[in-house]
Amino acid sequence: MVRRHELTDAQWQRIEPLLPGNGRPGGQWADHRKVINGVLFRARTGVPWxxxxxxxxxxxxxxxxxxxWSADGTWKAVLEGLQIEADAGDPDGALASRLARQQEWAVNIDSTSCRAHQHAAxxxxxPPRLPAKGGGAREDADGREALGRSRGGLTSKVHLLSDDRARPLHWLTSxxxxxxxxxxxxxLNGLxxxxxxxxxPRSRPDRVRGDKAYSSRDNRAYLRRRGIKATIAQPDDQRAHRKHRGRSGGRPPAFDKAQYRQRNxxxxxxxxWKQFRAVATRYDKRDYIFNGTLAVTAIVIWLRDTVQEPSETA
Known part of the structure; x- marks a missing residue:
């Protein structure tokens, strides 16, 4: 019986080939499915380990x-495997090629703050070294463990890109x-x-949508150099400054309201993402473990979007 917050049979069949050792009896690993369900239970409920x-x-x-798996990149490798399958086999997906869909590939950028629990400090x-066979090095984000202080206390910020089906593509913590x-x-460079x-790998979307926080001369110049269309709202102070300069202020940047509505x-x-309490509130001390929590919850978001259950196809 599948309990709440656990993988269904169809979801498990999708990710099982992407896991190390595939959970074979007598191998290096214990039952992958039971352990992953435990990780998902903790991510969804936020209980202490x-x-x-x-x-x-x-x-x-x-x-x-x-x-x-957070340290050696296994979680992110599984997520990449799901994205590869969606890009290759989903003609209606947001990652399918432009020739197949006859429309542009757009991504949306934003950030969200995650309050850090006192246990995260x-x-x-x-950090303790991994065993020799742990695989892969880990690096701290800019700032010690991506923890900082704001008016709300200790917080981490997640800067993310999503596709038009509200699925996370790439993110950085700060x-x-x-x-x-x-x-x-x-x-964008990490996409x-x-x-x-x-x-x-596909790394240059056709369009980037963002809110007023991303409206700057440097960001727009960066997109022009890469040949990416910008749909970024302009704040009132930048508009007023351009008008105040008259002709030397130049033309206003192009802005498509219909495209901007899709930024939601x-x-x-x-x-x-924040339906998972271990994402809405950070409990992990180490930034690389918190990124692993983000990755495993992103895997669930992708599975729910791409895997059809038997009752849905009947």
Whole structure:
């Protein structure tokens, strides 16, 4: 029986081939499905690791699997695998090629603040080293463990890109007081949608939509250099400054209101993400583990969008 917040049979069949060892009996790993369900239960409810229900096995096993897969990039590899399948096999998806859909590939950018619980503070300055076979190095985000102070206290900020179906494509974490505009280019530079088989990853969308926080001369020049259309609202002070300069102020930037209305996809993506309490409130001390929590919850968002259950197809 599938309980709440756990993977269905159809969802498990989709991600099982993407996991290391595929959960074979007698292999390196214990039952992947039970452990992943434990990680999802904790992400959805936000309970401390020792309070996991016993049906998921020892909580130390669940935590250690989540920590290791957050460090070596397994969670993000699974997410990339789902994106590759969507890009190759979903002709109506937001990632399908322009030739197949005869329309442009647009992405939406925004940020969201996640309040950090007091348990997220106090990590040692030197993270413990992984075993030699742990796989992959981890790097701290700009700022110590991507924690910062704002009016609300300790916060982390997630800068993300979503497609038009409100699915997360790429994100970066930063301290909560970090502004949105300086993170515009780094987030877009990290966008990589790999293809099935050979070929370079898709990294240049046709259009980027953003709110007034991303309206700056540098950001618009960055998009022009890369040949990307901009649908970014302009704040009132920038409009007034341009008009005050007269002819030397130049023409106002192009703005498509119909396109801008579709920017709500990134806000809907944030709403989906924050249904998971371990995302809405950060409990992880380490930034790389928090990014692993973001990745595993993003996997669930993609599975719910791309996997049809038997009752839905009947």
């Amino acid at each position: 020792p309070d996991l229900p016993e049906r998921y096995g020892p909580w130390q096993t669940v935590y250690e699997r989540h920590r290791r 106090g990590a040692p300055r030197r 301290p909560g007081q970090r502004g949105d505009s300086p993170m515009f280019a780094p987030v 990589r949608i790999r293809r099935r088989g050979t070929g370079r 996809a990134v806000e809907r993506c944030v709403n989906k």
